[in-house]
Amino acid sequence: MDKYDSYIDFPNDDVIKVQISSIVSKGLKPRQSFLSYLKGMYKLIGIKNLFHDITEIVFVVLIVLSILIFITISSKNSMNIDNGSIYSFIFMFSPILYLAISLISFINTKQKGTFEIEMTCKYNVYQLAAFRMLAFSVFCIIFNVSILFLVSSLYKQIDFLQAFMISVTSLFLFSIIFLYVNINIKSKVIKYFLLLGWVIMNLGVSIFSKEIYAMFLEKIPFYVYLPVTVICLWAYINNIKKLITFNNIEGVI
């Protein structure tokens, strides 16, 4: 060996492994689970700030509630009301409250010009909106159940469980479309068209092929609805996750 060559002791596999894992643990932040992310967010933001526009939300809820009660009671007086129409109504309008209260915070921040500041905060408008949507969807289920309870007590022929499944499926199906549109579509016109499209499409189908639509809603058995609802719920949670992290990439390398 040349006397000027220095000998470098090559580390063994164990040392290499320890070194690599120490570098990786320093370089990569541990990945947070969705639940722990939400917990952390809730802890830092707090319920008061999450629902800082609670007055507007209550106002919207009251408006939607009075409209729904008005429609329910006035249609009771109408003679030719059948099960199909009621189920269609439930399917079509279950997500409306959700849409209204989800949009209100966006509209609020846009109108008041606070959008830019809130978008540059650690928890930006989209992350906040995703958290709120999750809370709203729970609230909307409770709200819809109460309305369905009222409807099924007025119309004895309505099966509460069937109506509940229709309502929940509709809510999550709509929420998936709503989130997809918000995350992936940039054009405002297409956004509004797709969201309005929900009502227009359902209304169209229920008018032009009433039988198929009613059969689709009425005749599908509970054991088919349940997996559909579960799949919708899974897809919804996945979309909410995307909304929270849609700007992120994995790791720091």
Added chain:
Amino acid sequence: MLVVNDVSKKFGNFSALKNINLEFTNGVYGLLGPNGAGKTTLIKLLTTLLFPTEGEILYNGCDIVKLDENYREILGYLPQEFGYYKNYSPKQYLMYISALKGLARNRVKDRVGELLKLVGLETVENKKMRKFSGGMIQRVGIAQAMLNDPKILILDEPTAGLDPKERVRFRNLIAELSRDRIVILSTHIVSDIESIANQIVMIKDKEVLYKDSINNICKIIQGHVFETKINFDNAKSFRKHYLSLSEKQEDGKLIIRFISEKTIDNNWKVVSPNLEDVFLYVYKDEPLAQES
């Protein structure tokens, strides 16, 4: 260090910024340019409100878009049009923004109190902001930008609406803050940054024209700025030949500060150029009041 690497921004076919290359270390940077030059677009790119069409912006070697909330955590931003909730008091508003910035809840109250004092709003901390003057609102805006003690502080037209006393207070505050952070100030009010900016970034035709210290930038027109006294009757024809920088009346005559390539008259006195002179010279061909 914040590095802007070959960044371009296009909106459809319209090019808002072209090939921007910049480096920011701790200190105050004044972003100068007339309305429509691309200052606000650059600021929106630096705050991740817009993403570059080409190129990248790196903070300590990492892409700021990919850093996501880790970048926003160290960012303080005051937009040109500062929106607020009218029914909130400054204290409520700052508490709300602190929550969004993810500040630990036990620290928030003290931090908000500290900042309200710093911007001189402690006596009105519980008053609704709807009753506030433009200057007071702007001070709330400055306070919210500093809530998280940001490493990068970006302020778009921060002195708009402030009275002279508030301006001085603001300048001192920024000079103090810039010791351990990057402060980027966008303005077209040259005097606001002349005394505090370490470097000036001048944007023209969607590109960076100069990025240098004030002294070096002023050297561009060194020896070409003059002052002379003329009769009012000659003012019109004088302005046709030379670019007038400022004018004032004295003893029935007009003292005019202007730019000329050569000394033509012995009565002309060479004066030291300032940043405003350079600004007027550089943007002499820009149309007036073209809003961005």
